[in-house]
Amino acid sequence: MKSNLATLALAAALTLPGFAMARPVTLTTTLSTYGGDGAYLVLYVTDASGAYAGSLWMAGGKSKYYEHLSDWYRATGGDTAQVNGITGASVGAGRTLEITLDMADALFDAGYTLHVDAAVEDMRDSPNEVAVPLTTTGAGTPVRGRRYVASFAYDM
Amino acid sequence: MKKTLIFLVASTALTAAIGVPAWSAMRAPEGEGLWPRVALFEEGSQALPLLRVSDDDDRDDRDDDDDRDDDEDDEDEDDEDDRGGARNPAPASTVAPPQNGLFGTGTLPQVKVN
Numbered sequence: 001m002k003s004n005l006a007t008l009a010l011a012a013a014l015t016l017p018g019f020a021m022a023r024p025v026t027l028t029t030t031l032s033t034y035g036g037d038g039a040y041l042v043l044y045v046t047d048a049s050g051a052y053a054g055s056l057w058m059a060g061g062k063s064k065y066y067e068h069l070s071d072w073y074r075a076t077g078g079d080t081a082q083v084n085g086i087t088g089a090s091v092g093a094g095r096t097l098e099i100t101l102d103m104a105d106a107l108f109d110a111g112y113t114l115h116v117d118a119a120v121e122d123m124r125d126s127p128n129e130v131a132v133p134l135t136t137t138g139a140g141t142p143v144r145g146r147r148y149v150a151s152f153a154y155d156m
Numbered sequence: 157m158k159k160t161l162i163f164l165v166a167s168t169a170l171t172a173a174i175g176v177p178a179w180s181a182m183r184a185p186e187g188e189g190l191w192p193r194v195a196l197f198e199e200g201s202q203a204l205p206l207l208r209v210s211d212d213d214d215r216d217d218r219d220d221d222d223d224r225d226d227d228e229d230d231e232d233e234d235d236e237d238d239r240g241g242a243r244n245p246a247p248a249s250t251v252a253p254p255q256n257g258l259f260g261t262g263t264l265p266q267v268k269v270n
Contacts, residue, residue, distance in 0.1 A: 021260060022259070022260020022261055023260070024263075045258055053256070053257070053258065054254065054256030054257060054258045055254070055256065055258075056258060057265065057267075058245065061244055061245070061247060062244060063243050063244045063245060064243075080243065080244060080245040081245075081254065082245075082254060082256070083245045083254070084245045084246040084251050084254060085245075085246055085247075085248060085249075085250065085251040085252050085253045085254065085264075086248055086253050086254065086265055087245045087246065087247050087248055088247065088248050088267050088269075089269070091269060092269075095269055095270060096269065096270040097267070097268075097269050098267070098268040098269070098270065099265055099266070099267050099268075100265065100266040100267075101253075101259065101265050102259055102260040102261055102263040103258060103259065103260060104257060104258055104259065104260050105260075106257075107258060
């Protein structure tokens with residue numbers, strides 16, 4: 001009986017930190033009415049040294065257009081494995097893309113930055129459309145993009 | 157005796173009539189002597205460009221075919237993209253998010269476009 005309790009306690013001790021290591025975060029991106037086709041957007045993270053850490057979402061399914069998301073493309077070489085399972089449709093002008101992800105706690109208050117690159121057919125590419133530091137205090141604060149993004153915010 | 161003289165004169169005249177032109181032809185400069193053959197080749201050489209032009213046309217046609225093949229290749233590429241070929245990423249909910257350390261327990265992303 002004692003050994004069962006010990007095993008249960010050990011399992012709980014090992015499991016609970018795992019639950020605490022991630023939390024649902026909602027990333028909300030609202031596009032301006034720029035008067036063009038649907039925008040390709042990629043949301044990705046760089047670490048404190050500015051190195052690419054990984055991708056969170058790709059809006060746009062055709063990899064042949066990814067080169068226009070130029071900062072992301074330069075960092076990844078256009079590797080589609082980076083966005084397998086986190087890819088959806090492009091986002092029309094004036095629409096709002098809302099993504100809820102289970103994000104690792106380690107990304108917050110540790111020098112990580114969330115970037116958005118944007119591209120629209122027959123319009124200018126916009127690398128680093130948005131760049132926001134991932135901090136717990138910055139959650140819920142909307143920021144404006146450079147060209148196509150009217151506002152971007154992360155909530156948790 | 158008269159007959160002999162007549163034969164002699166006739167054979168000499170015949171020999172001269174046939175032999176002199178033949179001898180002249182053999183002594184003529186090479187170019188002049190080959191003129192008929194040159195003319196023949198020149199005719200042939202005039203015919204060759206026509207053939208070459210025809211060949212070029214054929215080649216151009218083949219080039220056009222190649223262009224069409226390229227177009228078809230491009231179309232195939234587009235088709236492949238449209239079909240969600242290997243080069244396109246897997247859409248959300250079809251596979252798990254990448255193990256890049258950004259995601260927690262592997263819960264699938266929830267997406268909404270308003």
